[in-house]
Amino acid sequence: MTKSPKITPMLQQYLELKEQHKDAILFYRMGDFYEMFFEDAEIASKALGITLTSRNNKGDANKVPMCGVPFHALGTYLGKMVKAGHRVAICEQVQDPKEAKGIVQREVVRIVSPGVTTDDQLLDEKTNCYICSLTCCKKYGKGILLGLSFLDASTGIFLLTEFLDALEVYGELVDIITRFQPAELLISETTAQDYPDVISTLQTVLPGLCLTTRADHIYDLEQARTTLTEHFQTANLGGFGCDQLSCGIRSAGALLAYIQDTQKASLNHIQTLRTINKDDHLIIDEASRRNLELTETLIGGVRSGTLLDVLDCTTTPMGARLLKERIISPLNDETRITRRLDAVEELCSNPQARKQIRDLLAKVYDLERLCSRLVLGQGNARDIAALKTSFQQLPSLAQVLDDFTTVLFADISQHLDPLKELCTLIEVSIRDDAPPSLREGKLICEGYHERLDHLIHLLRDGKQLILDLEGKERQKTGIAKLKVGFNKVFGYYFEVSRAQASLVPEDYIRKQTLVNAERFITPELKELENEISSAQEERLDLEYRLFTEIRDRIAAESNRILQTAHQIARIDFLTSLAEASAKYRYCKPTLNFTNEIQIQEGRHPVIERSLDSGRFVANDVFLDQECNQLLIITGPNMAGKSTVLRQTALIVLMAHLGCFVPADSASICLTDRIFTRVGAMDDLRRGQSTFMVEMNETANILNNATENSLVILDEIGRGTSTYDGLAIAWAVAEELVNKNDIGIKTLFATHYHELTDLAISNTRVQNYSIAVKEWNDKILFLHKLVKGATNRSYGIQVAALAGVPGHVIQRAHAILASIEQGEFDHHGKPHQTVKDASGKHQPCQLQLFTSQTDALRDLLKENKPDELSPRQALNLVYELHALMKK
Incomplete structure (x- = not known):
């Protein structure tokens, strides 16, 4: 019979704490290590690649699996655990071991999960780390009311929304979730049971999403409302514009309660709750964000080669995160867009001031995340020193901004708090060379605290103080040979020769008699000795206490710090747009209200960066609701059709972002949505074929596009048979022209040359093609968009350019000639076999279209x-x- 391991008081404490945090790996502090036991140790040893040992090695029955990591390397190991998808409960000693009677008291001080962390090693400084809370409230026919909230614990950003979505499709849910890319999903136990398809959908589009279920009661409406109003200290939520969003409130309240429970600290850095209002922004759905490669590439999912990568000239992490957020959600308001464009123009016209701003911002650290760490009680002296360096740039930054005149910069200047008193506090209190650990001392500047200065003086000049006392006593007693000595038994003492012993004062206390000398102590000597011997310990305790007081004083001003951080992010965002615009020769677009998109010599902002200067071929595009509503673009593969389509969409997006655009000139109408159906790719994550992906995206366009939308279509219908594909493409094109008797501005690239006949029957359809030059059965791509259709795809020539073997190319020419000569009967069977280049007879393939001679x-x-x-x-x-x- 196997015996259970012996449970010591320490293990008993561990098990009690583990019982309270069953869903987390418990990092249990023991001296200089965090230890894990039992199953946690087995999991952690594999995830961290560390040795699994055991406690109590006297017998197999008493062995307890264990492993540990050094406390000073917590960040590294914590990062590995969280990236492996584990939640970690950090358990610290909250009692001085000297004061403990029995086992030292320990408590879990915070819980770290993929979506809730403030550690630098776990975060990408240019990307927000969101946790998402989802609740499914009510069914309405074929739809369901959903509540969503997002919170970045490292910056304090807190958002919520609610909306009606279609059951089984969850299109809007996927669009919003993928826009914010949360690392963790919080959901109630009932929702998890009743809507497994929702969770399945989200885990499909976001592989690796950490799922956390919570008790139903924290999603109760009144409890959630109370949690929010108590935190924000308001009577209701009307000031946040969400008082009537009951489903959204359930979600946000549950999320805030979860953060309060896991962080076990003040959350003063979460200062407002913003409602996501899609009507204020140009909407770009998940498929379009992916197809346009706004923040990550289609292949590889990397940042390099995206619009974000090109426009990111930011110098602060706050500015980088804001740029990414705004690229995904451009504006749809003429006044706000114009103000941004004017601010970017002012920066472009003043390169010297722009350089000054960038140089100052380069010295500013991540104020949002530094502030969050201080509020949560996790910041160290280096974090505060980084704040000081950042604050020191603010007066100069404000001075440079005073010379700017646009509305946006006036607003920024008004809200840019220089934080002078906080900067002064840090300058006089925190040492520049302070270590990262708070228990090693050397945190506080001399001159800040009188008692600390005295302790530092004792530690640094203790020996000299003893010698000074020796001199003082010689002078007072008249004993010329009085000297200070030290041994381990008495500590410091005064030694006097036998001959001068009679001169010793009465307050001297004899401690030892030697052959030729007497040894004495005095109260003053013992007091000084005690002060010196205890000075180090007292200094460490005092410095830690002073530091936490300073940290709390700074954290109490988190509202001001975060407001300043936001203004710096705005400056950095605008400066980044101006820097990119000046560097890449972009022009200021104008906004029009005539429903036109007019681009002269437009360029693709990403592709032109990968080519040598001057190699990119620019193109004109004109779209309106009158005669140029749907442009059918034909031409061979590799000629540049997709580039023209994508660059048009990106130029429209950049204009709504408030950025200059890659063109000689551009006049852009306000656009409510950009839809793209570009490329063909299986979506294996969702079990969808190429054609199904095409049709899903096409259906979304036809159902949701309006006369104010821009639609980009590339190769509709090629995922199925030729006749079906042509029929679908034709019907889709007709619908886009005729929808609501107004139609939708559309660029439609296709290899179905039959579609060009649409221009004959509809005056709002125009034919364009990408020009090529033929020479000796070869083609030269000119990459120029020209008026008029082409009736050839040059597929065989393109295949040759791609390196298809020569004999295959010859065979393709022979088959094409047979098709064009109609060497097939009305059943599609060959009248005769076709000889290839070697003279051998080869079977002919079926013709695609009816023969002209029958x-x-x-x-x-x-x-x-x-x-x-x-x-x-x-x-x-x-x-x-x-x-x-x-």
Whole structure:
């Protein structure tokens, strides 16, 4: 019979704490290590790649699996655990071991999870780390009311929304979730049970999403409302514009309660709750964000090669995060867009001031995350020193901004708090060379605290103080040979020779008699000795206490710090747009209200960066609601059709972002949504074929696009048979032109040349093509968009350029010639085999279109039934029968 391991008081304490945090790996502080036991140790040893040992090695029955990591390397190991998808409960000693009677008291001081962390090693400084809370409230026919909230614990950003979404599709849910890319999803136990398809959908589009379930009661409406109003100290939520969003409130209240429970500290850095209002922004759905490669590439999912990568000239983490957020959610308000454009123009026209701003911002640290760490009680002296360095740049920054005149910069200047008193506090209190640990001392500047100065003086000059006392006593007693000595038994003492012992004062206390000398102590000597011997410990305790007081004073001003951080992010964002615009020769776009998109010499902002200067071929694009509503663009693969489509969408997006655009000139109408159907790719995560992906995205466009939208379509219908694909493409094009009798501005690239006939019957459809030059059966891509259609795709020539073997190319030419010559009967069977270049007979493939020469049809055309005699009609039947046998 196997015996259970012996449970010591320490293990008993561990098990009690573990019982309270069953869903987390418990990092249990023991001296200089965090230890893990039992199953936690087995999991952690694998995740961290550390040795699994055991406690109590006297017998197998008493072995307890264990492993540990040094406390000073917590950040590194914590990062590995969280990236592996684990939640970690940090358990610290909250009692001085000297004061403990029995086991030292310990408590879990915080819980770290993929979506809730403030550690630098776990965070990407240019990306927000969100945790999302989702609640499903009510069903309405084929839809469901959803509440969503997002919180970045490292910056204090807190958002919520609610909306009605279609059951089983969850299109808007996916769009919003993928926009914020949360690392963790919080959901109630009931929702998890009742809506497994919701969770499945989200885990499909966000692989690695950490799922956390919570008790239903924290999603109760009144409890959630109380949690929010108590935190923000308001009577209601009307000031946040969400008082009537009951489903959103459930979600946000549950999320805030979760953060309070896991961080076990003040959350003063969460100072407001913003409602997500999609009407204020140009909407870009998940498929369009992916197709346009706004923040990550289609292949590889990396940042390099995206619009964000090109425009990111930011110098602060706050500015980088704001840029990413605004690229994903551009504006849809003429006044706000114009103000941004004017501010960017002012920066572009003043390169010297722009350089000054960038140089100052380069010395500013991540104020948002530094402030969050201080509020949560996790900041160290280096964090505060980074705040000081950042604050020191503010007066100069404000001075440079005073010279700017645009509305946006006036608003920024008004709200840019220089934080002078906080900067002064840090300058006089925190040492520049302070260590990261708070228990090693050397945190506080001399001159800040009188008692600390005295302790530092004792530690630094203790020996000299003893010698000074020796001199003082010689002078007072008149004993010229009085000297200070030290041993381990008495500590410091005064030694006097036998001959001068009679001169010793009465307050001297004899401690030892030697052959030739006497040794004495005095109260003053013992007091000084005690002060020196205890000075180090007292200094460490005092410095820690003073530091936490200073940290709390700074954290109490978190509202001001975060407000300043936001203004710096705005400055950095605008400066980044101006820097990119000046560097890459972008122009200021104008906004129009005539529903036109007019781009002169437009360029793709990403592709042109990968080419040598001057190699990119610019193109004009004009769209309106009158005569140029749907442009059908034909031309061979690799000629640049997709580039023209994408660059048009990106230029429209950049204009709504408030950025200059890659063109000689551009006039852009306000656009409510950008839709793209570009490229063909299976979505294996969702079990969808290429064609299904095409049709899902096409359906979304047809159902949701308005006359104020821009639609980009590339190769609709190519995922199915030729005739089906052509039919679908034709019907989609007609719908886009005729929808609501107004139509939608659309760029439609296709290889179905039959679609060009639409321009004959509809004056709002125009044909364009990408020009190529033919020479010796080869083609040269000119990459120029020209008026008029083309009737060739040059597929075989493109295949040759791609390196397809020569004999395959020759065979393709032979088959194409057979198709064009109509060497097939009305059943699609070859009249004769076709010889390849070697003279061998090869079977002909079926023709794609009806042959122009068909003997059966010709014979029927030559005879008119009403004019045939019975004899002639019988002869005709025989002739037809003979043709059938051929």
